[in-house]
Amino acid sequence: MILVHKFVDKIPENIEEGVIYISIECETAIHKCCCGCGMEVVTPLSPTDWTLIFDGVSVSLDPSIGNWSFDCHSHYWIRKNEVIWSGSWNTRKINDKRKEELETKLQYYNKPDGLMTAAKPKQRNGRKKKARKAKGAKSIFSGKRSNN
Numbered sequence: 433m434i435l436v437h438k439f440v441d442k443i444p445e446n447i448e449e450g451v452i453y454i455s456i457e458c459e460t461a462i463h464k465c466c467c468g469c470g471m472e473v474v475t476p477l478s479p480t481d482w483t484l485i486f487d488g489v490s491v492s493l494d495p496s497i498g499n500w501s502f503d504c505h506s507h508y509w510i511r512k513n514e515v516i517w518s519g520s521w522n523t524r525k526i527n528d529k530r531k532e533e534l535e536t537k538l539q540y541y542n543k544p545d546g547l548m549t550a551a552k553p554k555q556r557n558g559r560k561k562k563a564r565k566a567k568g569a570k571s572i573f574s575g576k577r578s579n580n
């Protein structure tokens with residue numbers, strides 16, 4: 433099965449089967465499940481979700497697409513617009529994968545201070561920047577003289 437890719441500004445209301453819509457602006461790709469069940473598969477593009485590879489002609493998504501939340505449990509790769517079927521997943525594998533993804537996300541978003549909460553505003557940033565600017569403002573050309 434070959435998909436057709438379409439770059440769009442916004443994800444359209446009606447998703448056609450066999451088409452993968454890619455919105456760079458929304459950092460998302462969407463297509464209808466390749467098994468034909470009609471479910472819409474949303475693949476967010478981010479360092480912890482999917483990576484879109486566009487070679488100028490075709491698109492690939494990495495990693496594979498495991499639709500374990502759908503009844504079909506279909507699992508496939510999209511490689512250069514081609515749908516490459518992979519083995520269907522049993523419950524154990526699905527759970528393992530979910531755990532693995534959660535860990536990846538935690539590692540990515542968990543900053544060295546060990547807090548999972550949103551980044552705290554750093555109060556001293558402004559002052560530091562200002563200090564640097566002041567230093568840089570000291571012109572080395574202050575003693576500029578005639579070039580004649």
Ligand SMILES: [Zn+2]
Binds near residue numbers: 465466468499
């Ligand atoms: Zn399906």
